[in-house]
Every structure is written in C-alpha cells, then in structure tokens.
Amino acid sequence: MSQATAETSRTRILAATCEVIGAQGIASFAVKDVARAAGVTTQLLYYHFPNREALVAAALEYANERAPSVNLLQGEPDGTGYDALRAALLAEFDDAPAVRSLNLLWNEVAASSAQQSELHPALERVTTGWDQKIAVGVLRGMVDGSLRTDLEPHLVARTLTCAVEGLSQRWLAGMMTTEQARAALDLLLSSLRGQDDGRALGRMAP
Incomplete structure (x- = not known):
C-alpha cells in the first residue's frame, strides 16, 4: 500500500468514525x-487503528484539526x-x-470520558491544544487593540472554549437554535472588546 493510498483510506475511516459516532453514540x-461507511474492510481499519480506543482518539484529533x-x-x-476570533468561534455553530x-463526536467523547478513563488522555491533550490556539488568537487581539489589554489570554481562552462546549450541548440537543447559540456566544465576546475605530468598547474599570 502506497503512503498516499494509506493516508486517503485513513482519512476516510476517521471521517466515517465521526459520522457513525454522531449517529449511534460512542457506547x-x-x-x-465505520468500515462500511468508509468503504473499507475491517481488516484495513484495524491495520490503521488496533482497537476502538485508538480509533476514537484519532477521530477526536481529526475533528479538532478540522474545527472551525x-x-x-x-x-x-x-x-x-x-x-x-469572533468569526472562528461563531462558525462552530x-x-x-x-x-x-x-x-457530535467531541460531545460524545467528552461525555463518555468520565466512565471510559482510556479516553481521558486524548481528550485532555486535544482540549489543551484547543485552549492554546484560542489563547494565541486572544493575544493577537490584545496586541492590535481589538481586545482589552487587561485580559489574561489563557484564562479567556478556557472561558471561551468552555462556553462553546456548553452551548454546543444545548444546540445539538435542539434546545437552542443556531442563531440563539451564536447570539449567546457573541454576548460574551462583546464584553472582551477593546479599541475599535478609535472607541473603547466594553472596558472594565480596574
């Protein structure tokens, strides 16, 4: 099997894993x-991923890499x-x-990690990476003045990713529309704004 062919089949398997877990649940x-949805044999799937845990962990990484x-x-x-930052986070809905x-995949893994401890390392690794990338986005806004300069980037990043996760649960459950989820997140984001067109917005007193 060529490297290109192997990579293509691996990607198809991971995409199918997201779809199947989203439809059936992780349990x-x-x-x-998954093999049927990906159009591959179970033998080929196990060639890439030796067990269910490895498959789910890789699918979580795959989902994170493609997250808006x-x-x-x-x-x-x-x-x-x-x-x-605003466009990227709102695009999650x-x-x-x-x-x-x-x-759906992210929420399934997060909900199951408490009972399935083998999933926790992958979830922690991916979540930490997500927080760090959002923190870089926050820092960029602080540098250009579009976000308040009194913010702590990593704390703000964790707050934002937690907000996305919480809103996502209600959104996926049909308890909020896409527009409502975005509006709720937008309210939080607006409190972080700094200089915009020469005006200070949302600045809090020390």
Missing part, C-alpha cells in the same frame, strides 16, 4: 459500521484579532452536516 457504535474555531483563527489579512458531525 454503541460498531467498528464494522481552529482553522478560521488566522482571519482576513486586513481584519482584527477580535474579528478573527453551523447547520452544515460536517460541522454538526464534528461537534
């Missing part, structure tokens, strides 16, 4: 269903750090099937 999903809040953080060349699938 009841079957490896054979990670991939859109760079923003537009002429945009501000606040603009990029989208009715596109691919976005919902990634959210």
